[in-house]
Amino acid sequence: MSIYLDYAASTPLKKEVLDAMLPYLTDYYGNASSTHSFGRRMNQALEKSRRLISKLIGCNKDEFYFVASGTEANNWALKGIAEKYKEKGNHIIVSAFEHPAVLNTAKHLEENGFDVTYLLPDSQGHITVESVNESLTDQTILVSIMYVNNEVGTIQPLKEIAALLREKEIIFHSDGVQALGYLDFDIKDLGVDLMSFSSHKIYGPTGVGGLYIRKGIKIKSLLDGGAQERQRRAGTSHVAGAVGFSEALKLRVENIQDTSKALKNKRDYLLDGLTKLGCHLNGDLNRHPGNMNIRFDDIPGETLLMNLDLEGIA
Template sequence: MKKRIYLDYSATTPMKQEVLDEMMPYFTEKFGNPSSIHSFGREAKQAIDLSRERLAKAIGAKAEEIFFTGGGSEADNWAIKGIAYANRDKGNHIITTKIEHHAVLHTCEYLEKNGFEVTYLDVDAFGHIKIDDLKNAITDQTILITIMFANNEIGTIQPIQEIGQITKEKKIIFHVDAVQAFGNVKIDVNDLNIDLMSLSAHKVYGPKGIGALYIRKGVKLHSLIHGGAQERRRRAGTENLPGIVGFGKAASLASENLEVHIQHVKTLRDKLIKGIMEQVNYVRLNGHSEYRLPGNVNFAFEFIEGESLLLSLDMLGIAGSSGSACTSGSLDPSHVLMSLGLTHEIAHGSLRLTIGDFTTEEDIDYVLQELPKVVDRLRQMSPLYEKVKGGQK
């Protein structure tokens, strides 16, 4: 059987067996509607309450501040639109960055068409915002600052604590997309002064189709879906009971195993980065070398096309990506890499390999054995590379 190595954990993670085991009864014998008052319904509601408590504990929040959604993108949309429309009487200005996930960027673009003003902050060559740029962008009309905890493509971690301190002093609501960060870095919403935070289960070895939005008590925002009384009347609709149970278990495991997880993936990440840098020339590490997610590796290889690289690796059983899974069908270069100052040609030669709990050292050894050969073969087809090899500029 052909070797298969999965190195696309930022796109999605496999569900852990413990999570599946906990979910299974809620598809069959414990199937009650949580809104029903009979024993079947009470049993379902108790399971949701437990998951809410587990998720809250994992981020230092209160259970009543956790609201379940259909995923991270929905949570981003709800946070941004909900705050914008609920606080329109106070102002119409939002601040974000140019390297956010499209769930944030496209939501902000939508709001721009509906009377809101949005400032998109630049980042430096490593993907960091400049705190002075943020401070200078704030006006008396600023009602929301929405900045991701860690970038899904390049892994750069933003100075969230410093940003949170600014938003607290200025009394501006602070939303954080923590879909990639949760389960990979320690998060305490109170220490970081975060008012709203988006989460997703399938990034932490839980099920797909379930996410959550943390909403600090007292924060005013519009409801997402109107109808029944579910999620304290803020998101109507019968709850995804098995998904919520799975998210609760996955969040619990992520919190309990955080230090072990970080050490495991960081060790393999550093080995992969070091090996590629030593064996391949004309390569650039995208993102910050220190302030980055523990399992993220993102390289730009000159003189090759990223899609050819991905297909070649896939034929060898290695699964990676060129960036966000949400934009994998696009022919345009990554907006994140372009924001770092890369040219179109170099940005098109990017490769993201993300490491997880089930990655082994043997997996990394195999990648280091095969990747340099693939890069070299593809470069032999490049006239530009031939010129460089011949000493021409």
């Protein structure tokens, strides 16, 4: 028997999501940018998906952009803002334990003349408002702090950081990939200016993600080409992916509090059993309801993962 415990990396595709996508992979076809009836039908599905996702995360439909992945969303957010606002300053702040999609983008920006500060988390896996404030300079144009850490699972104080940065008129981006569908949030209430999302963490398809860009935020396009996504993100629209993304999110949000509570109870039950065997939890329990980052004394992590895999546990 195989046991899959790597849901932070990717989730299986839900049958209901596949069913919603199938017509746009088989019976319906055409380019959503075309003006004929085939294209219009695809465009209607694309825009219906956009409206649904926007409603579920709490933004205007014109503030949500479909992209190919969370990685693309993070790249677009950091590079697009850095390029657009570089005349105001060249300083960017990110947390030191961001996803590689943010860290490697930050390193790219460093190589191209930007000054990047990498904030260390505290001993419990949190980035504090105080540490952000102490790192700000008169050249700071962008701060990027992920909502939920993809490894340790700890939840960061986005509202408090957003309030600080709004007061200082500094743009705030957050990687929300691990939070979407697991934490109950309203993006306007959080106060972020940009937030990245991905479909395949919530039982949706791979190859589609999203970027929220608050109205009024200027950003340079990452891709040159056609006029898709209101002339901000070129490339033929992945309609089936958008449909699957919106259906997956709808299913996750419908009973998010009950679902997250049940997930947390399972996590805590497993943690209790493993603690009795001598494991230790990394970070505190203010974390993603399905995340458990643990260590065993004197056992290297890679060795443990390899042996678990041999036993059928991913």
